[in-house]
Amino acid sequence: MLVLHALSLAILLPAASFHHQPSNKPIQSQPIMQDVFKGDPFPTHWVNPGYMKIVWIQSPNYGERPEGTVVDTVVVHSTVDPTLESVARYFNTSKSQVSSHYIIGRDGSIIQCVSTFYRAWHAGRSRDFLGRNDLNNFSVGIELVNLDDGKDPYPQPQIDALRTLILALEYRFPLKYITSHAYIAIPRGRKIDPAGFPWDKLTGTGLKIMYKGYAPSEPGDPKPEVPHNG
Numbered sequence: 142m143l144v145l146h147a148l149s150l151a152i153l154l155p156a157a158s159f160h161h162q163p164s165n166k167p168i169q170s171q172p173i174m175q176d177v178f179k180g181d182p183f184p185t186h187w188v189n190p191g192y193m194k195i196v197w198i199q200s201p202n203y204g205e206r207p208e209g210t211v212v213d214t215v216v217v218h219s220t221v222d223p224t225l226e227s228v229a230r231y232f233n234t235s236k237s238q239v240s241s242h243y244i245i246g247r248d249g250s251i252i253q254c255v256s257t258f259y260r261a262w263h264a265g266r267s268r269d270f271l272g273r274n275d276l277n278n279f280s281v282g283i284e285l286v287n288l289d290d291g292k293d294p295y296p297q298p299q300i301d302a303l304r305t306l307i308l309a310l311e312y313r314f315p316l317k318y319i320t321s322h323a324y325i326a327i328p329r330g331r332k333i334d335p336a337g338f339p340w341d342k343l344t345g346t347g348l349k350i351m352y353k354g355y356a357p358s359e360p361g362d363p364k365p366e367v368p369h370n371g
């Protein structure tokens with residue numbers, strides 16, 4: 142029975158199967174990656190890269206960090222814009238004059254827009270609790286896709302991706318602080334993002350988390366009034 146079975150299989154199979162030649166075709170890359178990179182200058186058919194996957198879509202909005210800068214701070218933002226695609230598109234136009242190093246989607250997909258060795262344009266006028274101005278110089282900016290209304294939840298995959306990214310960045314930079322955009326923006330109260338972010342979920346990264354109210358004001362700054370609901 143076995144012999145017969147093998148024979149009938151041999152008859153059914155096309156001849157080509159018995160003369161298989163090694164293919165010179167390159168190994169196909171992930172369909173998702175192909176989709177994201179299709180089109181110039183921006184993908185025409187968008188697909189999120191997927192949980193914890195990073196796709197680089199370079200923003201034209203960046204510059205040099207001042208010489209000798211030590212990058213020690215992560216600034217967390219929320220986008221207001223509702224999708225990863227719309228934020229990436231916005232950062233991709235020079236007209237917007239804004240960017241961040243990373244954008245993290247609700248599903249934990251990551252888009253990188255600027256090398257962390259360069260200065261991204263995410264914080265605007267800003268001052269930290271040490272009185273250091275212009276956080277773009279010495280920070281990594283990470284945008285979370287979120288409506289920033291204090292109600293829109295930050296899904297767990299998004300938080301996991303943020304946490305993983307911060308832990309990875311700690312290998313490259315002597316990071317010390319994580320701060321909200323709200324905490325450092327000048328004039329105080331100019332920004333509220335990332336509103337409603339569950340900061341307790343970032344504990345254990347070894348970094349000091351600073352988000353309540355505003356960084357201690359310099360003389361002339363309006364006094365902190367309402368701590369944002371971070």
Ligand SMILES: [Zn+2]
Pocket residue numbers: 217218219263322332334
């Ligand atoms: Zn922001």
